[in-house]
Amino acid sequence: MSLLNVGARALMANQIALQTTGHNIANVNTAGYSRQSVAFQTSAGQNLGNGYIGNGVDVANIVRNFSDLLNRQAAAATAVSSADSVRSQSLNQMQEVFTGGSNGLGSAINDMMNAFADVSSAPTDSSARQVVLTRMSELAARFRSASARLDELDYSTRQQMSSDVNVVNSLAQQVAALNGQISRAVATGQEPNDLLDQRDQLVRDINKYVQTSQVDAGDGSITLFVGGSQPLVLGQSSAKLSVQESTLYPGSGQMSLYFQQGGGQSVELTAGMVGGGEVAGLLQFQNQDLAEGRNLLGRMAIAIGDTLNAQNQQGLTLSGQKGGALFNIPLTTTGSTTGSQWAQPTTPTATVTDSSALKASDYQVVFGTDAPKGKVVRLSDGRTTAFNDLADLKSMNIDGLQFDLKNEGQPGQSVLFKPMASAAHDIQTMVHSGNDLAVANPVAAKIQSLGEATLRLANLQASKGFDASAFPAGTTLSFSANAAGGVDYTISPSPAGVPATGTYISGQPIELAPGLKVTLSGTPTINGAQSDSVSFGPNSFYGSDTGNASSFLALRDAVLFDGSTTLSDGFSTAMAQIGTRTQSAQYAAKLSDSIAKNLESDRTTVSGVNLDEEAAKLLQYQQSYQASAKMLQVAQGIFDSVIQAVGR
Secondary structure (H helix, E strand, O other), rough: OHHHHHHHHHHHHHHHHHHHHHHHHHHOOOOOOEEEEEEEEEOOOOOOOOHHHHOOOOEEEEEOOOOOHHHHHOOOHHHHHHHHHHHHHHHHHHHHHHOOOOOHHHHHHHHHHHHHHHHOOOOOOHHHHHHHHHHHHHHHHHHHHHHHHHHHHHHHHHHHHHHHHHHHHHHHHHHHHHHHHHHHOOOOOOOOHHHHHHHHHHHHHHHOOEEEEEEEEEOOOOOEEEEOOEEEEEEEEOOEEEEEEOOOOOOOOEEEEEEEEOOOOOEEEHHHOOOOHHHHHHHHHHHHHHHHHHHHHHHHHHHHHHHHHHHHOOOOOOOOOOOOEEEEEOOOOEEEEHHHOOOOOOOOEEEEEEEEEHHOOEEEEEEEEOOOOEEEEEEOOOOOOOOOOOOOHHHHOOOOOEEOOOOOOOOEEEEEEOOOOOOOOEEEEEOOOOOOOOEEEEEEEEOOOOOOOOEEEEEEEOOOOOHHHHOOOOOOEEEEEOOOOOEEEEEEOOOOOOOEEEEOOOOEEEEEEEEEEEEOOOOOOEEEEEEEEEEEEEEEOOOOOOHHHHHHHHHOOOOEOOOEEOOOOHHHHHHHHHHHHHHHHHHHHHHHHHHHHHHHHHHHHHHHOOHHHHHHHHHHHHHHHHHHHHHHHHHHHHHHHHHHHHHO
16 A cells, blocks of 8 residues: 555656646746746655655645846846836937938028028019028928927827826736735745736836835735835735826926825825836936927027027118017016915016027026025036025026016925927017018218228128117227337227227227127228228118128127037037937947846746756656556556455
8 A cells, every 4th residue: 555655646746747847838938937846855754663664755835936136136127228218219209300401400590591691692682582581481480390399209208108107007906916816825825826927027017117116015915116115006905106297396397207095195206216117218308308309499499589680670671670570589488386476477487688698408496494595406407506585686697597586485495497498389480571671780881081992891790789779870980000000990989888999900890889890901091190980870771781681691600509609500519419318318228228138038047938948857757657657557466466365
């Protein structure tokens, strides 16, 4: 009977081993499956007085080949990789808005500026003027189109975040349900390997969207945390996540992830708190990368529009009237805040005072508890400017902006300003008739020569800041010899804001008033106290004068961005900034993807199914099973012989 029991035990143990091996082979392509192995143990021997005789083999346990450390490392790496990957993909889409070529913004800017050359050579040609208007309309349309494409990216990003959050909520509910099943199974003394695999796979799936941390509860269940300390799954209950606009800055467009457990209060989680996963990457893209793209686009629209408006307002139209604005651009924007003291009509505002000093950034005004009263933070790089009170703040010119908060803030309160974010959205041309292009200078120059004219007018340029109404008619520029053998000039009457005298150098501009410069060539004739002179007065030749058109052309080389970038190079600089950010994101995505794949490979090395290995085990256990069956056959034969002998 003992031999029969040993054979029966061996047969059953090897049958279980064969079944486990078959289970491994069947699940070779099952996501998250961990290879299982049979752990054998010797059955307790029987004491016969003269020693212990063996009773065969038992199955001690079905072992799950699993490394908790590698599993958690792989999940964390997957979260980082997912965030980097989705951000890189989104930046690639945004980069398409900032492309070159004939259909890009840069081409439209250059075409518009070059169109002034034809007007400069033929000021009465209506077709040349109409070409300028057409180029202006094309530029405005491309600004609006680029802004619309960024809006589409914003919308699709929000939709994807909402979809991802719904997936996370569903997966969290499944993890909570499995917690209950696993806890009940663990209470029986054995671990349900397949249920554990399912739960671990769900956790890895959650980490693709939101990074989690995991704590074992001791009863077989786990607790999943998001945002550092918010329990997404706690036992058999799960919380809810949602994506909404930031409650700190309503109407700003900034998005945050919100955590809510049961009917409790929602907790706002920023992209930095979320850590990794697609949601974190999309939040970073939406709140930072997309914001920079909008600011770069808006800054170009404001700087170019404001500069061209100011130049046209300096000149005279074909009918002799002062020029008006060419583009409608928002120079004043309101701030976003929850402070009740800043409700309408005392909404905080930021006004553009110098479009050439603008930075492509949002700004945050933060109030503190100690002196100074608060600070203005440039969010693109974190640079701060402190202020003592609201009057002090209003007197400042911060990056070409003037902030007017109207009411004091309490410690901890803040106001968010996005002065450039929507500037390109609704830009339109304001001039629809070529006659309203102010291509004539507001001031005319006349050279009075003592003899043969050697002094010539090279250029007369009125730019932003010149007030033609305050410029005295009859202003004269005269010359005199100096002790060094050179020539000095004198402006009379003495102008305010610029030097009244200086050294004359042929081809070098002379500033007659703030915003008004004249460039002369040649050498003035000087005869004792008398000399050649240049007189200035209102321009009565506005029908044929093209001085302001030349000033428009000169704007191509005017520095409008970051203190060093010209108008014509502004779009190229924006392309370079977005391109650099995109390349950096691509590199980060490749690196994190490589790390995630390596860690996943390490995990599957421990947990994955190797078909060659399982095939070898299948043969091994098959032979063991056959040998066990043979043992039963031998035991049966012995038992039959004993029965026959006893029966005689």
